[in-house]
Amino acid sequence: MAGMHLIILGPPGSGKGTQAARVSAELGLEHLSTGDVLREAVSSRTPLGVEAEMYMKQGALVPDEVILGLIREELDRLGETGWILDGFPRTLAQAESLTAQLEERGETIDKVLLIDVDSEEIVRRLTSRRISSSCNPIYNLATMSGEELDTCEKCGGKLVKRPDDEEETVRRRLEVYEEQTAPVIDFYRKRGGLAAVRGAGSIDEITAELLRHLA
Numbered sequence: 001m002a003g004m005h006l007i008i009l010g011p012p013g014s015g016k017g018t019q020a021a022r023v024s025a026e027l028g029l030e031h032l033s034t035g036d037v038l039r040e041a042v043s044s045r046t047p048l049g050v051e052a053e054m055y056m057k058q059g060a061l062v063p064d065e066v067i068l069g070l071i072r073e074e075l076d077r078l079g080e081t082g083w084i085l086d087g088f089p090r091t092l093a094q095a096e097s098l099t100a101q102l103e104e105r106g107e108t109i110d111k112v113l114l115i116d117v118d119s120e121e122i123v124r125r126l127t128s129r130r131i132s133s134s135c136n137p138i139y140n141l142a143t144m145s146g147e148e149l150d151t152c153e154k155c156g157g158k159l160v161k162r163p164d165d166e167e168e169t170v171r172r173r174l175e176v177y178e179e180q181t182a183p184v185i186d187f188y189r190k191r192g193g194l195a196a197v198r199g200a201g202s203i204d205e206i207t208a209e210l211l212r213h214l215a
């Protein structure tokens with residue numbers, strides 16, 4: 001039996017990458033994060049990877065047809081294995097192109113999972129993020145209770161806020177998300193098969209809720 005074909009949507013900071021990884025592990029699906037697929041293609045110098053890199057080096061967006069080409073290659077590779085697409089589609093045009101590409105393959109999307117998180121909660125989460133200035137881990141002050149909130153427990157380095165996590169930047173990213181993704185959500189809602197889950201509660205609770213929609 002062919003595996004499920006899923007899409008996961010959610011604002012930045014909703015934890016959708018984490019949830020996609022958990023859901024795919026639970027159901028034996030491949031987690032297709034378009035960011036990872038893109039990086040992998042670039043580093044292995046595939047023709048589409050080389051093309052994508054050209055745009056990235058110019059600081060330009062990688063065109064939809066390049067991303068769709070990469071997704072096509074991944075789906076060819078996966079065959080009957082099910083998948084969950086994370087990071088695509090982000091716009092209505094991308095959703096329409098993806099639908100057309102899947103139709104050519106005789107495939108459909110079984111379910112679109114939406115992790116719904118209130119904008120103010122996203123702002124709170126993302127602006128509370130700190131990263132160690134000398135080693136890698138990301139800390140979240142919103143979920144920390146210790147007293148040493150400015151020092152990395154691993155290396156003693158200073159915890160700093162990334163420019164991406166400044167409130168103004170977070171709000172701008174959320175606006176872009178709302179503007180681009182609201183039509184995508186509508187598109188899948190009208191087609192049926194959209195399952196919206198409140199992105200509140202523990203990581204385990206959200207995973208369980210998502211899995212209930214897929215049972």
Ligand SMILES: [Zn+2]
Pocket residue numbers: 132133134135136137152153154155156157
């Ligand atoms: Zn550190």
